[in-house]
Structure formats: structure tokens, C-alpha cells
Amino acid sequence: MPFNPLEQRGIPLDRQLRNWRELNVTPIDPDHCDPYTRCRIITMNGIEVEAILFSHQFARHCKDPEVKRQLARTRYIESQQQKAVNWLLPGVSSVLETTLAYEQVAVDLTAWVARSEPDPYLKQAYQFGVLEDFDHLYRYANLYEMIEHRKAESVVDGLTEVMPGRPTRMHHRNPVDNVREPYDKARTDPLSKLHALTVMSAEQQTMNFYMNVGPTYMEPIARRLYQEIGLIEEEHVTHYESLVDPGETWWEQLVDHEYNECYLYHSFMEQESDPKVKAIWELHLNMELEHLHRACDLMRRHDERDPAEVLAPELPNVLTFEPNKTYLRELIADQLDLTTLGTGYVREAHERFQAMQEALHGDEAPPSDRVIAEHHQTFGREYRVQTEGDHPVPALRENS
Template identity: 50%
Template sequence: MAQFKPFEMEGIPIDEQLMNWKDMVKAPYDKKAVDAYTRTRVILMNGIENNAVLMSHAIERMHPDPEVKRAMALIRRIDSQQQLAVNWLNPADQSVIETTLGYEQVAVDLTANLAKNEPDPYVKQTLDFALLEDFDHLYRYACLYDYIEGGDPEVIVQGKTDVKPGRPTSIEHRHPDDSMRKHYDKDSADIKTKMNYNTIVSGEQQTMLFYRSHGFMYPDAIARQLYAEIAEIEEQHVTQYGLLGDPRETMLEKMAMIELNEAYNYFSCAETESDSRIRSIWEMFARMEITHFAMCAELIRKHEGRDIRDIMKADVIEPLIVFESNKDYVNRVIDEQLDLSPHNMEFVRLRDLPDDWASFAYQRVMNAKGVPSEDVVGKAVRDLAERDQAENIRRVKQEMARRVEKGMAAVPAR
């Protein structure tokens, strides 16, 4: 597999990057024939592009220099067209819940790949922690898929990702204080950590937004409630992941890393894509993003007097991000970390949490009138429902319920 060497890649001039409508709206993949990981690449790259557009809009509102604003507008217009081209690869006959299963397969196998290759132990632990929650979301939505459409989730995941409970969604609800995380040091963090950070923030952010903008489309009460419940967990994930980034990075530095990350992800997708037509899209967009990165690097040189190479401290970013089966890794993390919870920006065993842990009181409020992620299991076929009766899952639910009852403090005012 080729290495990603951004300074050796040839970009496409920015004035040659505009696309017409037919270039943007390409033929979608066939949902019945597509490889599961082609679907996940499409979903991920839509999120990667969305994050770039959102950050660029934030910079235009905060940066005082007109030259920077114009550059952001130009780069953003191309990123916007790329995002549309990527997202429109999804077919119209792929239902909301089928797309949702794809989103959660992204979350599981992307997070596992990043965690396995993360050099910062704290960032890795944060990835592992949320991995078990997204893994559980895949299971809950699989139950909904069976209930709502009578669908088999294996048709979507194609046996590459296990469909079974992880850390139960019902115990994932936490007080905002418990989403706080430490950030990496911008001057000493490995470039791979910075790429992993931007990738996971992008992926989780678009998942949160997708659930918020599509969950209401179901008339069924359990479906609507489940999307609401999991959307809130995704908000927690976006918060915790976002906090991993160093706030001392300048706006232009952050944008440069985002554009570099786009190129890195497109390059990674191209190296492993099985569909030749879609691979050509990844290859072209990687070259476009190299130009965007170079433009940001020039803005940093001109406005901050810094060389992008001094920020990156690397000419090669490796390994690439690869979608592949991670069953053994996920199962090992389940065995070792199922009962972890965040407290004071560290991860501790459930038994070691203080009785006044703010999230105990928070869960009593959130789960007071029932839990959609538990209710949906009772609507699924027996085989799916029985998976929620595994001994380790029942044990951690019971222990959390006991601790919630014991910790009677109200949600602290902040």
C-alpha cells in the first residue's frame, strides 16, 4: 500500500476544480451490489467534507483579514461541491434506517482502526471508550431495522462487523461535566494524532447531524425516540472528541490540518476502494485537497510567519485509514473496558465512581419514563433480542442501576 506523502503529491489548480451539475451529481451505487466498505467510505467522506465547510464558515466569521475570508470562500465552494458529489453517491432506494446502519458501521470500524493506530495513549483510550458505545448503537438500530422494515442487518454489514450489544446505550447518558477531556499538545502531538482527531470529529459530527435531521421522519414512537436517544449520545461524543484538540492552534492552523486530513482520507480511500469508478473520484478529490492544503499553508506563511513543515514535523503520514473487519479488536475492548466510565477527565471502573457522580442523577432524569434503546429490543426477532441477554451486558446494566439508586444527589447546578 502506498504511503501518503503530501509534499510529493501533485495538486489540481484551484481554477480548474469547479464542477458542473452533471459532474457533481454522479450515478449512485447499487445498494444491493455495493461492498459494505464502499458505503462506509462514502459516508465518512461526506462527513469529512461537511466538517471542512463548517470550519471554513466559522473562520470567515471570526478572522479579520479580507484575504483570508476570500481564500476560505473559494476553498469552501469547492469543498461544498465535493461534499454534494460524495453524498449523492448514496442511492434513493436506501432507506433512512439502512443508511443509519451504514453510519454505525463507519463508527465501529473507523474508530477501531484509528484506536489501533493512535500513538497518544489518552486519545487511544478515548477512542476505545466511545467505540463500545457506537458498537451498541449498531445493535439497537439493527433491532429497529428488523422491527420497522423486517430487514436483516447482515445485508448491510455483510458479516464484516458484529451485530450485538456493547456498552448498553441506556447507561451511556452522562452529565455534561463527564464529557470533558484533556487536549493534546499542538507542539508535541504526532501528526497521526492530529489526523485521527480531525477524522473522528468529522465522522461523529455528521452522525449527530444525520440523526437529528432524519429521526423525525418515522411515525413510529419508538423509532423517533431511539433516534433522539442516540443523537444525544452522539452529541456527547462530538463534545468529548472536540475537546481533544489543542485550543491554542490558530484558526489557519486548524484549517490547514483539516484540508490535509481531507487529502489523507481521500488518499486512504483510493488505496483500498474496490469500485473503480468511485476510486477515480477519491483519487481526483485527493489531488484537489492537496491544493487546498497548500493554499492554507501559504496563508499561514504570509499571516503568521510560520512554515507548515514546522507545524507538521513529518513528511509522511502513516498508516493509512483502512476500513476492514475489527471483530477481534472490538471483542477484546468489550472484555476489558465494558464497565468503564469517565470521571474527572479519566476513565475509571463503575465500582470506583463516587456516589455523588453527577451522571447518576442525570440518568435518573433521562431514563425516568422508559428507555427507547431497551424498548426496541423487545420489538426485534428472538435471535436479535436474545443477544442483549449476554452475562456481561446484564451484569453492567444491573451494577449501573444499583449505583444510580444509591447515588441520590440531584444533578448539580452549573
């Protein structure tokens, strides 16, 4: 049945405040849960964090005290939602196990978005990025076996392959080549707006996570790998946030954020296998419906436009976590040797790319290469989980 959140009423805002008992959610069991339940939790944590940060930025640029108060009321509930969602993650999981799950999110979420994206330019942006997250999963899997002597298979459960993608050392580009062309808000499919906001939010949360957990390790190779991949996640946030039309007003962005939360909570509620987690998705959806209506009221009052002009008339097909092995192997075969130049993509190692590589790496192997070398020295092999034979890793052509 089509679901139009603009026609649905949720829980009144003054009934959404939860007490400590209600916020004391039961975490998932990492040894028995569906890995995609954990992926949905990580995704929605990133979505809620983005909603909170956006609301704070909006408040800092807003002169109207009543609007600030309205944002604060909704933002406090969003903060409770974020705590409930993020606290579903089990405390018994190590940081590295959670890291593997973060990269599983990046791989299968971005791959699904790329498959579903109607705009060819935006689709290419997601295809380009997912091959880098794919390689990050492989590097962390090798680190995980070295440090904790466990297999990444215990986390990804065969749903996501663990093998090399575009080599991580090749992800370091001149910052100017990480900026893409934005979609045109007046012409783009509403689904494209949801995709851009979703992937940007997920990558932003990954960037924040690595910035904070990286220095908590004692092992030098772990500290260095988190530092390197954390820098690349900053590039990814630049890559994805630049896809959003900067001409969107604060009010448009506000309703887009609230609509996207409705879309994702509805999507995850529809596919969730854990009854307790599903109940949280349903509760939060009913909260977000009211947040959306309040954001729409603000847009009508201050932007003097009907939100229906910028939002989809009904929610798109549910966003689904599912294996993307065949799709990713096709991308590996076709796009592994791409890099960026300006707002486009090339297969040549152009001057700016080469200069960045030389300045950053010099004569020293980057941490992402060293973790594989150290793993091979320890175990006599690399760690990977795959269903077929290896693929060759093509090099960028020298630009003559």
C-alpha cells in the same frame, strides 16, 4: 512509496469547478457494493462537511477580506466535493439502512483509529467511545427488523458484528464528564491530530444526520430511539472535539483540515474496490493537494510559520476499513463497565452519573431498552449477528 502532499501539486484551483453533468455522479448499488465502499463514502461526507463548517467559522472570525475571499473560493469547491461524495449514496436505501451504515462506520473507523493511536490517553478515548457506537448498531438493527422486516446483515455483510455493547442507557452522563484533556500540539504525534480530526468529523456528521432524520419517522419507537441516540452523539462530539488542543491557531487548524483530507482521499483511493468511486477519490485528492498548498501559503503569510513545523513529513500508513471483531471483543471483555468522571474513566456509578440517570430515565425505560423489549415481544428473540457466544454485560459498581 512515501507520499508527501507538501511536495505534490494538484489541479489548479481555477480548473476545479465542475458543471452539472460532472456532478451528476452514479450512486452505488446497495445490493452489490462493498459495504466498506459505503463506509468510505459516509466518512468522506463527514470530512467534507467539517471542512465546510470550519471554513465558515474561520470566515466569521476573520477581518481580512482577501482571506475571506480565499476561503470562499476553496469552500465552494469543497461544497461541490461534498455533494459529489454524499450523492454517491443510493436513493433507494431507506434512512434506517443508511443509519446502520453510519454506525458501521463509527464502529470500524473508531476501532481502527484506537488500534493505531500512539498516545495512550487518546487511545483510551477511542476505545471508550467505540463500545457505545457498537451498542447503537445493535439497537438500530433491532429497530430495522421491526419496521422494515429485514436483517442488518444485508447492510453490514458479516464484516461487523451486531450484538450488545455498553448498554445505551448507560451512555447518558453529566455533560461535564464528557470533556476530555486535549493533546499538546507541541508534543503530540502528527498522526494523533489526524485521528482526532477524523473521528470528531465522523461523529459530528452522525449527530447532524440523526438530528435531521429522526422526526421524519411515523413509528413512535423509531422517533424516540433517534432522539435518544442523537443526544448521545452530541456527547460523543463533545468527547472527541475536546481532545483537540484549543491553542492551535486558525491557520494551523486550516492546514490540518486540508492535510487530513489529502490523507483520507489517498487512503481510500489506495483500497477502493469500485472503479467509479476510486476515480472520485483520485480526483478529489488532486484537488485537495492544491487546497493544502493554498492553506500553507496563508499560514506562512499570516502566522509567519512554516507548515512543515506542524504537519507530518509524509502521509501515515493508509487508514483502512476492515473487520475489528477480535479487537472489539477484547474491549468488551475489559472495558464494558467503564464510565467517565472528570477527564478520566472509572468503574463506579458515581454521584453525578447516578443523578443524570435518575433525572433522565426516572421510572421509565429509555427508548433503547424499549426497542429491544418490543422486538422480543414481536419475534420472541433479539436480533444480532455474531460469530461466537454472547458476552455478559457487567454493571457499574455502586459508589460507596
